[in-house]
Amino acid sequence: MATRPVTDTTPQAPAAPNPSFSPLYQQIKDLITRGLQGGEWKPGELIPSESELARRFGVSQGTVRKAVDELAAEGLLLRRQGRGTFVSTHHEERVKFRFLRLVPDGEGMAPQPMERQFLECKRVRATHEVARALGVKPGDGLTQVRRLLLLQGRPVVYEEIYLAGAAFRALTAERLESYRGPLYALFESEFSTRMVRAEERLRAVNATPQEAQWLQVDPGQALLLVERVSFSYSDRAVEFRRGLYNTQHHHYRNELS
Numbered sequence: 729m730a731t732r733p734v735t736d737t738t739p740q741a742p743a744a745p746n747p748s749f750s751p752l753y754q755q756i757k758d759l760i761t762r763g764l765q766g767g768e769w770k771p772g773e774l775i776p777s778e779s780e781l782a783r784r785f786g787v788s789q790g791t792v793r794k795a796v797d798e799l800a801a802e803g804l805l806l807r808r809q810g811r812g813t814f815v816s817t818h819h820e821e822r823v824k825f826r827f828l829r830l831v832p833d834g835e836g837m838a839p840q841p842m843e844r845q846f847l848e849c850k851r852v853r854a855t856h857e858v859a860r861a862l863g864v865k866p867g868d869g870l871t872q873v874r875r876l877l878l879l880q881g882r883p884v885v886y887e888e889i890y891l892a893g894a895a896f897r898a899l900t901a902e903r904l905e906s907y908r909g910p911l912y913a914l915f916e917s918e919f920s921t922r923m924v925r926a927e928e929r930l931r932a933v934n935a936t937p938q939e940a941q942w943l944q945v946d947p948g949q950a951l952l953l954v955e956r957v958s959f960s961y962s963d964r965a966v967e968f969r970r971g972l973y974n975t976q977h978h979h980y981r982n983e984l985s
Contacts, residue, residue, distance in 0.1 A: 757795035765961035771817035818913040849901040871896040
């Protein structure tokens with residue numbers, strides 16, 4: 729007796745999209761980002777107009793505009809009405825507090841400038857936790873900065889900052905003490921490292937006796953622990969920061985959209 733062939737009636741999944749494909753404006757965005765990363769246009773500098781970039785890349789001005797719009801939304805570029813588009817810089821007043829979210833209690837309060845007290849700047853070996861965050865090997869050399877942030881003379885934040893990269897070997901406590909601008913502006917201008925985005929994790933902890941001493945609170949008081957990894961271009965992790973925030977009279981404010 730002849731057997732009949734079996735027909736597979738299982739529905740076939742649609743073919744996966746080609747992972748190498750990206751829209752044209754995204755390709756232009758990547759090319760502009762490479763120019764920023766390579767230092768073709770430095771922080772604070774004017775980039776070519778959209779029509780010039782369109783001619784350079786051989787695309788429409790609308791395609792360039794969409795790429796520039798996304799880079800501006802991500803904070804890498806800054807549009808100025810009637811003047812053109814500039815490379816964002818941490819020296820800009822509007823971005824000085826881009827990564828600082830601690831604000832005084834009260835409706836509509838904005839981040840305030842804080843006094844800084846640097847406790848230490850030294851070379852250390854990466855622990856497993858820090859190595860994992862920065863994508864380096866445990867035991868690799870890093871630069872560690874410890875500091876307090878104060879408002880009206882009272883400490884509200886204690887931070888341990890770990891920096892990856894050979895450039896930061898030249899960072900000294902004396903340079904930190906003498907610099908008056910934002911820390912990320914110093915990294916940008918003197919160490920050719922621009923922080924373009926960050927990821928944070930938040931959780932509640934209780935102050936150890938040492939932490940309580942630094943922040944002038946009672947041992948065991950609730951603190952907000954903020955762990956941040958900051959990235960430069962090409963998603964290169966550069967900084968791991970562990971901050972303890974005293975939120976008795978402040979809160980951590982974020983805007984979601």
